Amino acid sequence: MAIDEKEFKKKMEKVKESLAQSVVVPQQLTRKDRLNFRCYPGIGCFTKCCSGIRINLTPYDIFRLKKRLGMSYHDFLMEYTVPRSIDGTPLPIAVLKLKDDKEKSCPFVTPEGCTVYSDRPVTCRYYPIGMAIMKKHDKETGQDFFIKIKEDHCLGHKEEKDWTIDEWRADQESDLYDEMNNDWMEVVLKAKTLGIVEFGQKSLDLFFMVSSNLDMFRDFVFNSNFLDSYEIAPEVVAKIKADELELLKFSLKWLRFTMFGEGDFKVKDEARRLAKERQKAAARENARLKEERAKKALAKKPEEVMKEADRGE
Ligand code: SF4
C-alpha cells in the first residue's frame, strides 16, 4: 500500500524530533577522531552519571569486582546483581542492582566518588564513548566504530582537554576489558544478529553460568565428565586450575564453541559416541512413552473418555 505524501512528511518529522532528543551524537567516529572531555572529582556534575542507569555486567567486570570486594561469585551475585536479559536476545545476564533510594544510585557511589573506581565495570569506562559494531550480512566479523553520548547534565564535554578516541580508551582501560571479553562479545553479537534463533534452556543456563559464576564453571570442569569429553592438553588443564584469569579466558572460548561451534575445541571420539548413544536412548524412551500413552487411550471405555472430557482432562 502506497503511503501518501502528508503521512510520509509527518513520519519524517517524528524521526527528526526523536533524533534531536537523542543523547547520541549522530556521527560515526573512528579511533583517530578527537574528543574534548575531562572528568574529575570536583567537576560540578561529579557522580551525577552514577544513578538511574542500567549496567550489564560482563564476565570480566564480575571477575574484577568480586576480586576487589573479596567475595565469592555466589555472594557477589546475590548482593549486587539482578538477573535480566541482554537487549534483543533471550541471553540472561547479571545487571548491577541499584540502591532503593530516590535517585536509584549505583551501590558503589558515595559523595567522594566511586568506591571501586579502578575495578569499575566497562560500561562506566566507555562513557561518553560507545562502541558499535557494524556487521555485513555476508561477513563473519564486524567493523567497529564509535559514537559520542552527550547528555545535558555531563559537564565533561565543556572541558578543554582533548584526546583521540584511542587515547581516551587506553586511559580508561576499555581496550583491556574488550580484549578479555572478546569471545563473550562475539557470542552476544552473533545472538543479536541471528535474532530469531531459539536457544534451549540448557544453552541459556550455560551462558549465564559462564558469564557470571566462574566458581560454578570451575566445579563443572573439574567435578563432572568435562575433561573426559574434550581433548585438552595437560598444560592447559594445569594452567586453568592454578590461575583464575586463565580459567575465565578458557570459559569464554568454550562458551563460543559450545553455543556456535566456533574455535578449536575437540570433542573426544568416545564422548561423541556416548553422546550419540544417549540421544538414541532418549529418542527410544520418548517413542516408548508415546506408544504407552496411545495404548492406554485406546483401552479406555467411551464413558471414561466422556467423564475425563467433563473434568477437562
Ligand atoms: S561503578 Fe562506579 S563509576 Fe560506575 S556507576 Fe557505579 S559508582 Fe559510578
Ligand code: SF4
Ligand atoms: S556527568 Fe560526565 S563529567 Fe560528570 S562525573 Fe559523570 S562522566 Fe564525569
